[in-house]
Amino acid sequence: MIMQVVDGVSAADLGAARMQMALSLGWHIVIACLGVGMPAITLLAEWRGHRTGDVHYRLLARRWARALGVLFAVGAVSGTILSFEMGLLWPGLMGTYGEVIGLPFSLEGIAFFIEAIFLGIYLYAWDRLPPKAHLLSGIPIVLAGVASAFFVVTANAWMQQPTGFQARNGRIVAVDPWAAMFNPATPPQTVHMILAAFMVAGFSMASVYAVAMLRGRRDRYHRLGLLLPLTVAAAVTPVQIGVGDWAAHFVASNQPVKLAAMEGVFETSRGVPLHVGGIAVDGEMRYALEIPNGLSLLAHWDPNAEIRGLNEVPAADRPPVNVVHWAFQIMVGSGFALLALAAWLALAWKRRRDLPRSPWFLRATALSGVAAVLALEAGWVVTEVGRQPWIVFGVLRTSQAVNPAPGLVYGFALVIAVYAALTVATVYVLRRLARDVPVPIAPQERDVTDYKIV
Known part of the structure; x- marks a missing residue:
């Protein structure tokens, strides 16, 4: 049996290391996104509850805060x-360039601890602080x-x-961590x-309430639970489409x-068409719908x-074309589907x-959470796989950065088991929280009465 070796590392171990990192990043990024977006939506619900006096907003905020506590704990595990x-x-990578990209990771650690401290205050002090003080205690959670997210993505942008x-002479000198953190890719990539x-x-939060409404729960609590997060996501979506175009122009130039x-x-040619669908076979795209001059126009504003x-x-x-091409197609297709829903x-x-x-x-909204996650994961596939075979673009190959020790395949198998257990535990706990549903104090008054958590 002949084992393929790349830069002194077996192809199997290199593939296992890449797949392990892909699994870890792909799993963690979803939890991280919820940790970035949910606090702001939760605070918005609490603020609306205080401003309007509507108890449903306050109940939603309390429910979402409990889920946020669970997701934060799980995210801390996957982040570790x-x-x-x-x-x-x-x-x-880390041994050679650690001092170059260490700054954003250090700053991210500070932000993490700030978020953890104020999340504890926010959850514990719900009935122990005046309403305004409690609302203000949530602002550092949003900012942190x-x-x-900003600090971590700057490292990837680098x-x-x-x-x-x-x-x-093979050594890294004249290190400027701030210039590394604020590299040319940082603005489009962090905003995106x-x-x-x-x-x-x-979209994920709204999809939960869309499913409930499809099952007949049409009371005000569930309508607001759908409408508030969906409105936030819908408002962000067209902005994201514009930022995506900005990011694509950056890729075209750099x-x-x-x-x-x-x-x-x-x-290489001029007036290149835009390919919709298609498969790369023997050095050419086949079965694609071609929009004449579309790529040249979109990439450089010149047909x-x-x-x-x-x-x-x-x-x-060269990166693997079909993987990158179809990930990009999925990302764009999902994004425009969400734009249509908005x-x-x-x-x-x-x-x-x-x-x-x-x-x-409601059916479309129920699927919107899946579509948003799909677009997110596909976008990261484009970003990471599209950079291959470089782990640091044009400087360091992925095969040169991987641990040369044998047996990385076994580590990948262990990580699969860990993330399977994390997934089951997270779903179980969130489902248990979902059973503590708000119910009307008086069963005959299902839409206008006060609610309680049971």
Whole structure:
């Protein structure tokens, strides 16, 4: 049996390390997005409850805060696993460039502790602080959650556009951590990620109440539980589409190989069409719907602009085209589907200040949480796989950064078991919380009476 070796590491161990990191990041990023978006939506519900006197808003805020506490604890576990994996799986990255990208991770740690402290205060002091003081205690949770996302994504942005150091005789010198953190990729990538977090949180929360309404729970509590997070997500969605265009233009200018993989462009040419669907076979895109000059126009605002093809790059430096292309297609398709749902809501609200009456709207909303997560995961596949074979773009290959020790496949199997257990435990606890449903004090008054948590 012949074992393939890449830069001194077996292909099986390299693949296992990459898959383990993909699993950990893909799992953690969903929890992290909920941790970024849910606090703001929860505070908005609590504020509306105090402002309007509507008890339903306050009950929703209390329910969401309890779920937020669970998700924060689970996110802390998965985040800790990721921090160990960065050092154990990728010593070539952290050992060489740790001082370059250490700053954002340190700042993220500070933001994490601030979030943890104020989340404890917020959960514990619900009936122990005056309403205004309790509401204010939640603001640092929102700010710290957004800050955590920002700091972590700056480190990933550096991996896309490495700056803030010089290499001399194989050593890293002239390190400027601030320049590394605020690299050229930081603005589009951090904004794109933070908006995605609010979309995932808003659509996911709304989808839960859409399912309940499809099952006949049409009272005010469930209507507000759907409407509030859905309105936040719907408002963010068109902004995210614009930011996505900004990010795509950045990729076109700074990572043309990734753009070529996203669109399956093999030959450098002008007036390149936009590919919808299709499969890359033998160095060409087949079965795709082509929009003439579409890619040149979208990438450079010029229908005759030149797009660099993959054939200009050695085969060893090309990302897997079909993976990147279809991830990009899924991300864009999901994003525009969510935009259509947002437009549907806006149109109905403008006409009669109410939710659309069609059951298809509830069905679409019930699926919106899945679509938002799908778009999020697909976007990260484009970002990470589209950079391959580089872990630090143009500087360090993934195969050169991985731990050379054998047996990484066994570690991957262990991590699969850990995340399976985490998933089961998280779902179990959240379902138990869901059983503590708000019910009317008087059964015959289902829409206007005060509620209590039982």
